[in-house]
Amino acid sequence: xxxxxxTSLEHVLEIRDFYFRYPSSLSWVLEGVNLNIAPGERLALxxxxxxxxxxxxxxxxxxxxxxxxxxxxxxxxxxxPMQLDSVALRKFRGEAVGLVFQDPMxxxxxxxxxxxxxxxxxxxxxxxxxxxxxxxxxxxxxxxxGINPSRFNAYPxxxxxxxxxxxxxxxAIALDPPLVIADEPTTSLDVLIANQVxxxxxxxxxxxxxxLLLISHDLALASRWCKRxxxxxxxxxVEEASIRKFLFSPQSVVGKRLLKAARTKEKKVIPARVxxxxxxxxxxxxxxxxxxxxxxxxxxxxxxxEVSFCLHSGETLGVxxxxxxxxxxLCRALMGLxxxxxxxxxxxxxxxxxxxxxxxxxxxxxxxxxxxxxxxxLNPKMTVVEAIADPLLIHGIxxxxxxxxxxxxxxxxxxxxxxxxxxxxxxxxLSGGQQQRVAIARAIALKPKVLIxxxxxxxxxxxxxxxxxxxxxxxxxxxxxxxxxITHDLSVASYFCDRVIVLEDGRIVEEGVGKMLLDxxxxxxxxxxxxxxxxxx
Numbered sequence: 119x120x121x122x123x124x125t126s127l128e129h130v131l132e133i134r135d136f137y138f139r140y141p142s143s144l145s146w147v148l149e150g151v152n153l154n155i156a157p158g159e160r161l162a163l164x165x166x167x168x169x170x171x172x173x174x175x176x177x178x179x180x181x182x183x184x185x186x187x188x189x190x191x192x193x194x195x196x197x198x199p200m201q202l203d204s205v206a207l208r209k210f211r212g213e214a215v216g217l218v219f220q221d222p223m224x225x226x227x228x229x230x231x232x233x234x235x236x237x238x239x240x241x242x243x244x245x246x247x248x249x250x251x252x253x254x255x256x257x258x259x260x261x262x263x264g265i266n267p268s269r270f271n272a273y274p275x276x277x278x279x280x281x282x283x284x285x286x287x288x289x290a291i292a293l294d295p296p297l298v299i300a301d302e303p304t305t306s307l308d309v310l311i312a313n314q315v316x317x318x319x320x321x322x323x324x325x326x327x328x329x330l331l332l333i334s335h336d337l338a339l340a341s342r343w344c345k346r347x348x349x350x351x352x353x354x355x356v357e358e359a360s361i362r363k364f365l366f367s368p369q370s371v372v373g374k375r376l377l378k379a380a381r382t383k384e385k386k387v388i389p390a391r392v393x394x395x396x397x398x399x400x401x402x403x404x405x406x407x408x409x410x411x412x413x414x415x416x417x418x419x420x421x422x423x424e425v426s427f428c429l430h431s432g433e434t435l436g437v438x439x440x441x442x443x444x445x446x447x448l449c450r451a452l453m454g455l456x457x458x459x460x461x462x463x464x465x466x467x468x469x470x471x472x473x474x475x476x477x478x479x480x481x482x483x484x485x486x487x488x489x490x491x492x493x494x495x496l497n498p499k500m501t502v503v504e505a506i507a508d509p510l511l512i513h514g515i516x517x518x519x520x521x522x523x524x525x526x527x528x529x530x531x532x533x534x535x536x537x538x539x540x541x542x543x544x545x546x547x548l549s550g551g552q553q554q555r556v557a558i559a560r561a562i563a564l565k566p567k568v569l570i571x572x573x574x575x576x577x578x579x580x581x582x583x584x585x586x587x588x589x590x591x592x593x594x595x596x597x598x599x600x601x602x603x604i605t606h607d608l609s610v611a612s613y614f615c616d617r618v619i620v621l622e623d624g625r626i627v628e629e630g631v632g633k634m635l636l637d638x639x640x641x642x643x644x645x646x647x648x649x650x651x652x653x654x655x
Contacts, residue, residue, distance in 0.1 A: 127196060129154040130296045130329050131178065136190030138173065141183050147173050149353040151190070157296065160320070160330045162340030162361070164376065165350035167550050167579050171333045173353075175301050179211055195296060212243055216290030216328075218319065220302040222282040226274040232260070232285055233270035239292050263288045264318055278441060280311035287319050294326045301333045305577050308606030310440045313650040316343050335579030337380040338653055341365060349373045379580040396467075397567050397600045398429040403461035405444075405451050405624075421447040423624040424461075429568065432594060434601040436615030436632060438608050438647060444624040445604045449572045452602065453485055465567065483513060486566040490573035492553035496545040502529070503541040506560045513564065528559040532589060551582035555589065562593060569594075572604045587614050608644075609651045612636050620644050 131154060138148035148170050155161050163171050176182050177192065180199050192198055195214050202210055211217075219225045226235065236256035240247075257267035263284040274282055283303060290298055300319060304312035320343055323330045334340050340347055341361050349357040349370055357370040368374045405422035422444045429435050437445050450456040452463065454470075462469050470481045489495040496505055506528050507521035516524065529537035532555040545553055554574065561569060571590070575583040591614070594601055605611050611618045612632025619629040622643045628635065639645045 127157065129193075130157050130195060131155045131331070132191070132193045133174075133177075134191040136177075136192060137188060138177060138182075139187040141185040141187075147353050148177070151353070151355055153348060153355060155297065155329045155331060158324075158327055158329055159346065160323070160332065160344040162332045162334060162344035162347045163350060164334055164337060164340050164347055165372070165579075166335065166376070166581055169350045170353040171335075171350055172301055175217065175299050175331075175333055178215060178297075178299065179217060180207055209243060212239065212295065213293045214295055215297045215299060216293070216295040218283070218286050218290045218298065218300040218303045220305050222286040223274060223279075225286065226282065228274055231271045231273055232265070232277070233257075235285065235289060236260070236292060239289060243293055259288045259292060260285075262322065264314075278311075279307055280315060280441060283307060283311075283315050284318065287315070287322065291322050291326060291328065294328070296328055297331065298323055298328045299331045299333065302335070303332075304336075304339065308439075308441045309608075309650045310606075310646060312339075337376055337580065342653075349376070376580060379584050394431040394433070394598070396428060397431050397465065398602075399462070399464040399467075400428070400452075401426050401462040401464070403448075403451060403463065404459045405447050405456055406459045420624045422451060425621075425624070425626055426461075427619060427626070427629075429600045429602065431567070431600055432598045433617075434594065434603055434615045436611035436618035437602060437604045437621060438606065438611050438618055439621035440606065440643065440647070443621040443643075445606075445621055446572060447624075448621070449487065449570050449602070449604060452568070452570060453487055454482055479513075483564045484567040485570065486561040486564060486568075487570045487572060488554070488557050488561050488574040490576055492550060492557045492577075493545055495557055496553060498545055501542050501544060502534075502548070502556050503537075505545075505556060506563055509560060509563050515564070524563065525559070528563055529556075531562075531593070532556070532559045533585075534559075549582075550578055551585060554578065554582075554586055558586075558589065558593070562597065562599070565597065567600060568602065569599045570602045570604070573606065574603075575610065576605065576607070583610075590614075606647075607651065608632065608636060608647045609653075620647070 133151055133153040136148055136151040137146050139146050151174070153174070163174065165171050178194060178199070192200060199207060199210055233256050236259060237252045240252045240255060257270060260267050260270065265281060265284055277285065303319065304315055307315060316339070332340060332344055345361060347359060347361050347364050348355050349372060351372040357368065357373045364373065365377070368377050403422055403425045406418040406420050408418055425448065427435060437448060439445050447456060451458055458471060463471055465481055465484055470478065473481055500508065503522055503525045506525035510516055510521040510524060511518060526537040526541060529540055534540045534552065534555055548556065575586050578586060590601065593599065603611065603615050612635065615632055617629065618632045618635055619626045620635070620641070620643060627641045628639070628644050635644055636648055639648050
């Protein structure tokens with residue numbers, strides 16, 4: 119496909135007075151949208167969940183249901199992608215616009231190697247070129263995004279989240295498109311890796327001259343990497359300005375609300391609570407994984423190594439660190455989901471590692487978990503009420519009728535009222551914040567003493583994040599639950615937690631009040647976490 123030189127155009131993308139409606143919807147999802155991006159420009163599209171941000175990305179790429187209704191004007195490089203046939207549209211995607219998804223693992227073929235993904239892209243768009251040149255181009259591209267070309271034959275599951283996102287960037291820029299769309303590209307990454315990924319994406323866009331449309335709910339991320347911002351609310355662009363002007367004087371109601379939510383996370387610090395009964399005591403915990411080798415050789419991954427801490431009723435302990443530091447292994451160890459090689463885990467003074475049978479089963483009820491991705495943690499075929507009642511039935515606590523009644527009470531407790539409105543819904547019929555509320559209701563159904571939250575707000579926008587944290591705090595106050603709060607964001611930990619421990623290579627390297635760690639970090643990893651903490655610049 120012959121594309122015009124983007125530098126000869128005023129805008130690489132121009133959307134004018136655009137209305138859009140899904141086939142099953144009775145109202146417009148996009149309403150009167152006006153949006154434009156100049157060649158090489160970086161524009162942030164920011165808004166709360168469900169405002170229509172991702173719909174714009176799907177609209178540009180024409181990844182929409184065939185019977186959708188629309189009116190208005192859309193031009194990408196001077197062409198209307200809605201008027202292209204399927205063959206031309208497939209060429210247009212990739213050559214005119216590249217897309218970096220939020221979760222690359224769900225977009226990569228698990229049966230194809232890393233190199234095969236790239237070669238497949240080149241073959242689809244450059245059929246006139248010799249296949250022998252594709253291997254060299256693919257390895258060169260891997261090197262550009264920070265992946266060693268020796269990993270050419272690796273599979274996606276063998277990569278970390280950050281490495282998979284680098285591959286997603288490589289696929290998006292493989293054909294040097296004039297426009298790159300990054301749809302929440304760092305939501306599931308820790309702050310260190312997110313900063314690296316955005317730095318690489320930004321540098322590569324500058325290198326090939328691509329414009330960048332960054333879709334995000336994170337104002338701090340937008341202010342760091344973009345020069346202009348468009349605020350979206352309920353399918354409309356309600357404000358557009360330079361980043362600097364917006365941060366000093368937002369004009370729209372939703373813009374002011376988003377800015378307030380972002381600043382609240384940066385400033386608010388939870389005061390220390392009065393110490394109460396000791397609930398959990400972890401001493402010299404070790405989770406080592408054998409890597410094989412000769413019997414006389416000690417070849418281990420020390421995922422958790424001599425970790426000790428205590429937790430009181432009603433207290434929140436933050437666990438912070440970069441990817442691979444051992445945070446999730448610690449979660450799984452406390453939940454009994456990964457083998458423990460040594461140490462003690464005492465619940466109310468009893469070492470649960472010595473318990474067996476029904477006694478261990480009862481102790482395990484005292485540990486419950488809220489996961490990072492609420493949609494993935496819920497059974498897609500179970501209604502809301504069934505999902506919440508399920509643990510009560512599994513542990514034989516009450517009859518099915520009583521369990522359903524208790525589930526409705528829990529729905530009210532987590533703010534999903536009236537329960538009749540939500541009880542029969544399936545997970546896909548809920549927003550991200552509502553899904554996480556259901557997950558929290560399910561977690562507290564067994565009245566745990568320790569609630570483990572593993573990155574439980576990282577995938578939510580700032581407003582919903584604040585609501586969920588306030589809900590957790592309220593439930594903690596009512597039920598006197600102790601919380602282990604795993605996060606990669608030190609600013610969130612300092613806002614929500616009484617104390618924070620910093621993990622590196624499976625060990626605690628620093629601990630204290632979150633505010634103290636933010637203001638005067640002592641070890642290098644804490645300093646790095648503070649440096650890349652999302653801040654409004």
